[in-house]
Amino acid sequence: KAGVTQTPRYLIKTRGQQVTLSCSPISGHRSVSWYQQTPGQGLQFLFEYFSETQRNKGNFPGRFSGRQFSNSRSEMNVSTLELGDSALYLCASSERGTGNINEQFFGPGTRLTVL
Amino acid sequence: GENVEQHPSTLSVQEGDSAVIKCTYSDSASNYFPWYKQELGKGPQLIIDIRSNVGEKKDQRIAVTLNKTAKHFSLHITETQPEDSAVYFCAASRPSNTGKLIFGQGTTLQVKP
Numbered sequence: 001k002a003g004v005t006q007t008p009r010y011l012i013k014t015r016g017q018q019v020t021l022s023c024s025p026i027s028g029h030r031s032v033s034w035y036q037q038t039p040g041q042g043l044q045f046l047f048e049y050f051s052e053t054q055r056n057k058g059n060f061p062g063r064f065s066g067r068q069f070s071n072s073r074s075e076m077n078v079s080t081l082e083l084g085d086s087a088l089y090l091c092a093s094s095e096r097g098t099g100n101i102n103e104q105f106f107g108p109g110t111r112l113t114v115l
Numbered sequence: 116g117e118n119v120e121q122h123p124s125t126l127s128v129q130e131g132d133s134a135v136i137k138c139t140y141s142d143s144a145s146n147y148f149p150w151y152k153q154e155l156g157k158g159p160q161l162i163i164d165i166r167s168n169v170g171e172k173k174d175q176r177i178a179v180t181l182n183k184t185a186k187h188f189s190l191h192i193t194e195t196q197p198e199d200s201a202v203y204f205c206a207a208s209r210p211s212n213t214g215k216l217i218f219g220q221g222t223t224l225q226v227k228p
Contacts, residue, residue, distance in 0.1 A: 004158075031214055033214045033215065033216075035216075035218075042204075042218055042219075042220050042221060043159075043204065043206075043216075043218040043221075044218075045215045045216060045217070048214030048215060050214065055214055056214050056215045058215070090158050090159070092216075094214070096214065103149065103161055103164060104149070104161070104214075104216060105161060106151070106158035106159045106160070106161075107158050108156075108157055108158045109157075109158050
């Protein structure tokens with residue numbers, strides 16, 4: 001099976017702009033979680049989507065949003081970019097069976113730089 | 116709140132030696148504890164995980180132990196090799212939040228040939 005893919009791999013934006021990142025999960029996986037990775041804060045959970053519904057949300061401002069499509073592909077959007085949004089954005093997919101703990105498999109990430 | 120502390124932040128060993136990384140979690144409801152390895156320019160790779168109904172799990176040169184009472188879990192790598200050099204992250208999640216992993220700060224492991 002192909003792994004988790006994320007596009008684009010690198011992105012440079014300026015303050016105030018918005019950005020959309022895309023994630024394609026492993027075939028058959030219905031859950032997609034998003035994380036932000038920075039040297040100072042480490043890996044922090046943004047949100048999780050399962051069957052097109054946001055099931056869980058981390059402590060990030062409303063500028064960070066996401067969605068999931070019927071084929072389980074997910075996008076996240078960051079509006080009104082700030083310098084502090086520069087980070088590696090990772091998505092992870094899992095089978096996410098009801099009541100089960102499922103392993104999360106990460107993509108390579110999208111490196112966002114805000115100037 | 117939910118928190119995972121990971122130590123040490125850096126670890127340097129000679130090839131062939133063992134390496135141990137320790138994590139402590141704060142949420143007693145946590146029941147799933149994965150470990151990830153992240154190489155430069157790549158996403159984290161799941162290397163081993165343990166559930167709260169198990170005290171120890173092994174997979175070739177790596178093992179994980181869990182002490183639920185003390186809320187500690189550890190990663191043990193034996194016979195280290197240069198290709199084990201990477202950043203290692205521990206994480207924890209609770210049953211109701213299986214899509215949300217709380218990560219430790221990471222350990223940079225250097226294996227010297």
